[in-house]
Amino acid sequence: MQFTKLKGGTKGKVNAMSLFKGPMHQHIPGHKDLTETKEVRVLKPQQWVYIPLYAGHSTDFEILVHEGEHVYAGTKIAVCNDRIVVPIYASVSGTVRGVQKLMHATLKTQDHLIIESDGKYEMRQAFAPLDYQRAGKEELVEFMMNAGIVGCGGAGFPAYMKYKNVKDIKKLIINAVECEPYITADYKMVQSNLDLMVTGVLAMKKMAQAQSCVIAIKKTHPELIKQVQEAVANIADVTVVSVPDVYPMGWERTLVRHLMQADYKRLPSEIGAIVNNATTAIAFGNALINGMPIIEKTVTVSGDGIKEPCNVRVPVGMQVKEITEACGGYTDEEVKLIAGGPMMGKTIVNDQFVVDRASDALTVLKIVPYKDVACLRCGQCSDHCPAGLQPVRIAQSLNAKDKAMMERLSVMDCIECGLCTYVCPSRLDVTENVRKAKRQMQLAKK
Amino acid sequence: MKFTFNPAPNLRQKQSTKRIMLELMLGLLAVFAFSVYFYYDEYGTDVALQCVLLMLISLAVALVTETLWALFTRQKLIPFLSGSFGWITAIILTMMCPVTITPYALGIATFFSIFIGKLLFGGFGQNIFNPAAFGRAVIFASFAGATTDVITAVTPTTLMATEYNWLVVDPNMISKLMTQVGGLDNLFVGFYPGAIGETSALMIMIVGVILALRKVIDWRIPVIYLCAVFVFASVIAITAGMSDWLWYPLFHLFSGGVMFGAVFMLTDPVTSPTSAQGKCIFALGAAILTVLIRVKGNYPEGVLYSILIMNMLTPMIEKATDGKQLVVRKKSAVIFAVIAALGAGCVSLAASVIEPAKEKVKEKVFVKLDDPYLSTLQANIDSTVDNGDGTTTYIVTAQGFAAVEGPNMPNYDHPTDPNVYEIIVNRSDNTVKSVRVTKMSDTEYIGDKVESPKFLSQFEGLSLASEFEIEVNDAVTGATYTTKSVVRAVLEVRNALGF
Ligand code: SF4
Ligand code: SF4
Numbered sequence: 001m002q003f004t005k006l007k008g009g010t011k012g013k014v015n016a017m018s019l020f021k022g023p024m025h026q027h028i029p030g031h032k033d034l035t036e037t038k039e040v041r042v043l044k045p046q047q048w049v050y051i052p053l054y055a056g057h058s059t060d061f062e063i064l065v066h067e068g069e070h071v072y073a074g075t076k077i078a079v080c081n082d083r084i085v086v087p088i089y090a091s092v093s094g095t096v097r098g099v100q101k102l103m104h105a106t107l108k109t110q111d112h113l114i115i116e117s118d119g120k121y122e123m124r125q126a127f128a129p130l131d132y133q134r135a136g137k138e139e140l141v142e143f144m145m146n147a148g149i150v151g152c153g154g155a156g157f158p159a160y161m162k163y164k165n166v167k168d169i170k171k172l173i174i175n176a177v178e179c180e181p182y183i184t185a186d187y188k189m190v191q192s193n194l195d196l197m198v199t200g201v202l203a204m205k206k207m208a209q210a211q212s213c214v215i216a217i218k219k220t221h222p223e224l225i226k227q228v229q230e231a232v233a234n235i236a237d238v239t240v241v242s243v244p245d246v247y248p249m250g251w252e253r254t255l256v257r258h259l260m261q262a263d264y265k266r267l268p269s270e271i272g273a274i275v276n277n278a279t280t281a282i283a284f285g286n287a288l289i290n291g292m293p294i295i296e297k298t299v300t301v302s303g304d305g306i307k308e309p310c311n312v313r314v315p316v317g318m319q320v321k322e323i324t325e326a327c328g329g330y331t332d333e334e335v336k337l338i339a340g341g342p343m344m345g346k347t348i349v350n351d352q353f354v355v356d357r358a359s360d361a362l363t364v365l366k367i368v369p370y371k372d373v374a375c376l377r378c379g380q381c382s383d384h385c386p387a388g389l390q391p392v393r394i395a396q397s398l399n400a401k402d403k404a405m406m407e408r409l410s411v412m413d414c415i416e417c418g419l420c421t422y423v424c425p426s427r428l429d430v431t432e433n434v435r436k437a438k439r440q441m442q443l444a445k446k
Numbered sequence: 447m448k449f450t451f452n453p454a455p456n457l458r459q460k461q462s463t464k465r466i467m468l469e470l471m472l473g474l475l476a477v478f479a480f481s482v483y484f485y486y487d488e489y490g491t492d493v494a495l496q497c498v499l500l501m502l503i504s505l506a507v508a509l510v511t512e513t514l515w516a517l518f519t520r521q522k523l524i525p526f527l528s529g530s531f532g533w534i535t536a537i538i539l540t541m542m543c544p545v546t547i548t549p550y551a552l553g554i555a556t557f558f559s560i561f562i563g564k565l566l567f568g569g570f571g572q573n574i575f576n577p578a579a580f581g582r583a584v585i586f587a588s589f590a591g592a593t594t595d596v597i598t599a600v601t602p603t604t605l606m607a608t609e610y611n612w613l614v615v616d617p618n619m620i621s622k623l624m625t626q627v628g629g630l631d632n633l634f635v636g637f638y639p640g641a642i643g644e645t646s647a648l649m650i651m652i653v654g655v656i657l658a659l660r661k662v663i664d665w666r667i668p669v670i671y672l673c674a675v676f677v678f679a680s681v682i683a684i685t686a687g688m689s690d691w692l693w694y695p696l697f698h699l700f701s702g703g704v705m706f707g708a709v710f711m712l713t714d715p716v717t718s719p720t721s722a723q724g725k726c727i728f729a730l731g732a733a734i735l736t737v738l739i740r741v742k743g744n745y746p747e748g749v750l751y752s753i754l755i756m757n758m759l760t761p762m763i764e765k766a767t768d769g770k771q772l773v774v775r776k777k778s779a780v781i782f783a784v785i786a787a788l789g790a791g792c793v794s795l796a797a798s799v800i801e802p803a804k805e806k807v808k809e810k811v812f813v814k815l816d817d818p819y820l821s822t823l824q825a826n827i828d829s830t831v832d833n834g835d836g837t838t839t840y841i842v843t844a845q846g847f848a849a850v851e852g853p854n855m856p857n858y859d860h861p862t863d864p865n866v867y868e869i870i871v872n873r874s875d876n877t878v879k880s881v882r883v884t885k886m887s888d889t890e891y892i893g894d895k896v897e898s899p900k901f902l903s904q905f906e907g908l909s910l911a912s913e914f915e916i917e918v919n920d921a922v923t924g925a926t927y928t929t930k931s932v933v934r935a936v937l938e939v940r941n942a943l944g945f
Contacts, residue, residue, distance in 0.1 A: 379715065393768055
């Protein structure tokens with residue numbers, strides 16, 4: 001353990017020296033050892049599950065079941081009919097008990113469909129499987145859409161969008177980096193679903209008509225690298241690449257920048273790349289082979305605020321309270337409960353919310369009070385911002401209420417990765433200032 | 447069970463501003479300790495203690511000023527003091543001053559640094575000028591003469607500015623300069639007087655590297671600044687036509703405040719740009735100004751003003767480098783290149799218009815026989831001896847320097863005694879065969895000058911029948927008087943011979 005930690009400590013120095021820009025990333029102690037070597041616990045909800053009717057930024061759902069109706073795990077219960085099609089499936093067998101507005105992991109209240117579990121977990125194949133080797137490109141995209149595969153990188157954006165109308169794709173990048181501290185769910189998923197992943201990856205490669213495919217894994221996880229390497233050993237054009245242990249290496253833009261030494265404006269496909277998470281590939285593989293959508297999630301429950309940090313496998317819609325109880329409860333009377341990792345996840349002030357399809361972690365941290373001092377103007381925030389922004393200047397523009405300056409500083413390009421707050425030696429809430437500036441810009445646009 | 451809300455992210459790195467300041471202080475104190483040792487070694491315990499005393503006074507003034515401010519503005523004292531970092535300013539300011547400064551002047555300057563330089567601007571983080579540099583400028587402007595004479599040695603930079611014009615081409619003068627400062631290696635190691643903390647380039651460099659590695663200071667500023675000073679000084683050296691020029695940029699780097707400024711002052715994050723690109727441009731500008739002010743302005747020190755000027759330009763640089771780093775990078779590279787080219791142009795222009803220092807030709811002073819002063823000196827021939835070989839020896843007593851100093855000057859060995867000379871004359875043609883000093887009562891260092899064979903040989907072969915003049919050995923006032931004493935003695939012999 002000591003050894004891997006030491007190794008991790010030197011990784012932040014990669015490319016740290018550049019005259020006219022900062023490193024644009026930073027090594028963060030990962031604490032992955034808390035959960036990485038432990039068995040995944042399989043948990044079942046006691047009685048109620050609450051399926052969020054939410055996908056990406058869309059909440060306009062048509063509900064396909066009525067109150068009192070019996071459903072199986074895998075029954076389609078709702079579909080979103082916006083521009084973007086996203087179906088939603090039941091995760092347990094039981095009876096529909098209506099719709100309720102509840103706090104969602106994204107901190108907004110959303111409609112949730114309530115299912116009273118019958119405890120049997122009877123499954124029904126949700127749709128017909130598809131042999132990706134025979135299917136055409138269009139057919140695969142359509143299939144991915146109907147299977148409700150959403151990007152598992154937090155935003156929950158439908159995955160098929162990336163494959164519509166793309167051409168000249170050089171590289172399909174499968175992102176198994178997981179750069180947020182504490183989270184190991186991705187690793188666990190990959191380790192136990194290597195076959196599904198390979199199927200998903202190959203289907204994606206076909207959809208993208210990509211020349212080659214790389215699976216990116218952090219250098220600091222040699223075991224995982226070896227396992228995946230063995231799994232793809234005999235497959236042409238699919239290789240494993242190790243990347244430095246820096247945050248946010250798992251962000252599409254940083255990853256593409258590292259692997260392709262190029263930058264793009266809006267989408268990676270501009271420079272011939274498509275990035276998908278490894279868990280998305282697994283979900284897709286599962287859909288193709290078993291005809292099942294994402295109804296279960298592996299979630300890392302970790303941090304110094306939880307008694308027994310571990311990974312759990314739970315149905316979508318299971319309440320967090322039940323999960324944390326199964327993990328021994330909290331270590332303190334007052335903690336921070338974060339939906340997601342400590343960098344980008346949001347603190348939620350109760351534990352009534354549920355695991356959604358895009359959830360991959362619950363981080364529970366003890367309260368550490370920090371005393372802030374005036375901004376030192378050290379520029380560390382600007383040096384490390386992966387989007388190349390200057391948070392300290394943005395804070396100044398916010399103070400001066402100078403919209404033109406905010407515009408010049410490209411405030412809207414902030415991805416709220418949190419790195420600026422992390423590095424700030426004056427302990428200021430730098431990211432929060434950037435968020436405020438973003439909000440002002442949004443208001444001004446309306 | 448309580449779940450606390452906190453906007454993401456929920457992790458913090460270890461390094462804090464307080465820790466940065468603490469480590470910076472340790473770095474400064476290490477350099478200071480070296481200086482105190484140097485002063486102890488070279489000038490004794492008193493001078494070393496004087497350094498410590500000055501530091502304590504500055505710290506005390508800083509503390510009192512900040513405490514009063516906190517009380518007047520009704521802020522909580524302890525949090526205010528621990529977040530204001532006045533001690534850093536006090537330490538840097540003290541280290542920028544020579545040990546000869548009066549404690550009074552340093553105290554006032556500290557007050558100005560903290561109160562006007564920082565607090566009035568809105569406190570830590572808001573000030574435009576580096577507070578310590580601001581305070582140092584106050585001393586230059588108002589307390590130039592406020593020095594004590596604990597030590598009186600000349601600093602290398604003052605020497606370079608006053609005697610060598612910051613530009614020497616003549617190899618003889620270069621080697622003379624090098625002996626005066628004890629060689630480049632001595633400059634580098636730092637055994638020479640100067641501002642208290644600025645002497646040891648070596649020590650500052652070591653501390654600087656450690657601080658940069660520990661991310662206490664940004665490496666870009668010192669690296670670019672020092673490299674640029676080196677390059678621009680080299681440009682000057684080459685333009686001015688020095689054949690063996692490497693010493694010149696090194697002299698710039700190792701002398702005065704360049705190293706100290708690079709590591710401890712330009713890197714002050716509050717008063718330098720925040721972006722990496724901005725920092726590069728800032729350091730480059732400071733380097734150009736430092737070299738120009740030294741060479742063209744012919745000041746002993748260009749570092750201080752270059753820092754203050756660049757502090758003033760910081761908001762402009764910030765604005766110029768606003769935007770997305772990957773986009774701005776190209777723009778910054780262009781700005782950087784343009785400024786570098788302009789800088790090179792300016793310094794080479796400066797180098798071609800400045801006169802390199804020349805060996806000063808000393809004016810020759812002669813004593814003539816009609817010098818009115820000669821008649822005020824008394825002289826007397828004590829004995830005349832015919833040597834039997836055609837020469838006569840005269841023993842002559844003549845008043846010397848004592849006549850000017852008066853009989854009651856306390857500090858001299860023989861205040862009232864005249865000097866005694868032995869003068870031998872060839873009688874056949876009335877020429878002087880030799881002049882010797884048998885008793886010299888004039889002050890040491892002054893009387894010596896006439897005892898040198900080179901001086902006395904002027905008399906040999908001198909025809910007493912005609913007028914003559916004697917060149918003074920060294921144009922020091924006293925030496926002139928002693929010379930006149932010798933001439934007076936010879937004149938007495940001339941008179942005796944009837945000319
Ligand atoms: S939160 Fe935004 S501004 Fe801060 S480092 Fe991340 S992208 Fe940059
Ligand atoms: S990291 Fe913090 S202290 Fe440094 S410039 Fe940014 S906001 Fe200011």
